[in-house]
Amino acid sequence: MSVQLYYHPYSRAAGTLWALEEVGVAYDLIVTDIMNGAQKGPDLVTKNPMGKLPTLVDGDLVVSEAAAIALYLADRYAPGRLAPALDDPQRGTYLRWSLFAPSVIEPAVMAKASGWEVKEVSAGWGRYDTMIASAESAIAGKDFVLGGTFSMADVVFGGTLRFMMDFKQIEPTPIFTAYVERLNARPAYQRADARNQAMRKQLGLQ
Ligand SMILES: N[C@@H](CCC(=O)N[C@@H](CS)C(=O)NCC(=O)O)C(=O)O
Numbered sequence: 001m002s003v004q005l006y007y008h009p010y011s012r013a014a015g016t017l018w019a020l021e022e023v024g025v026a027y028d029l030i031v032t033d034i035m036n037g038a039q040k041g042p043d044l045v046t047k048n049p050m051g052k053l054p055t056l057v058d059g060d061l062v063v064s065e066a067a068a069i070a071l072y073l074a075d076r077y078a079p080g081r082l083a084p085a086l087d088d089p090q091r092g093t094y095l096r097w098s099l100f101a102p103s104v105i106e107p108a109v110m111a112k113a114s115g116w117e118v119k120e121v122s123a124g125w126g127r128y129d130t131m132i133a134s135a136e137s138a139i140a141g142k143d144f145v146l147g148g149t150f151s152m153a154d155v156v157f158g159g160t161l162r163f164m165m166d167f168k169q170i171e172p173t174p175i176f177t178a179y180v181e182r183l184n185a186r187p188a189y190q191r192a193d194a195r196n197q198a199m200r201k202q203l204g205l206q
Helices: 013-023 066-077 090-114 128-139 152-166 174-184 187-202
Strands: 003-007 027-031 055-058 061-064
Touching: 003 013, 013 066, 013 152, 013 187, 055 066, 061 066, 066 090, 066 152, 090 128, 090 152, 128 152, 128 174, 152 174, 174 187
Parallel strands: 003 027
Antiparallel strands: 003 055, 055 061
16 A cells, blocks of 8 residues: 655645655655645544644554654665664764754744744754854765765755755855755656646646
């Protein structure tokens, strides 16, 4: 039985498509019209009470949260290839930057865009400029988060940077730009991008 992804091409689920293409597992998309509130209908809300995309169903298992879904897929379907083994010290770096994306990059960008006044010492995302410098340090002088080896951490961390740059929420520094270009060259990314674009056309969104 294939994995099912509650999906819309203008949502974080578009990035989950890249994760699915990288692992190479069979999947079906359940197109969910977030522009008309379909994500709050009973079908999805019984699985994910947040009523949000992406939500992945794998047999009896439900996984939500884009980063968790990508890390799950790598552990379950591509261990040792896209996820370092549990006893590999590189796993620390892998988890560090995978979690940095939703817990530091996303809220720091949102705080800046919304003008939130928060105490740097209490806010887990610190300051925007510290976040940018830290994110650059993760990939400076390297091809990927783990050095020369691509991993699911790049889908999560790099996918977040790409999204933020596309929406002009993060400045495209030379380090970020070169990194995202490397990621965009991956055949799995290109397959996912083509499918996302085809879905946008099919849904009359482009
Ligand atoms: N924390 C979630 C955020 C998911 C999220 O906010 N998804 C948006 C689309 S990108 C959504 O479903 N919005 C519709 C809604 O909230 O009703 C994750 O990282 O996956």
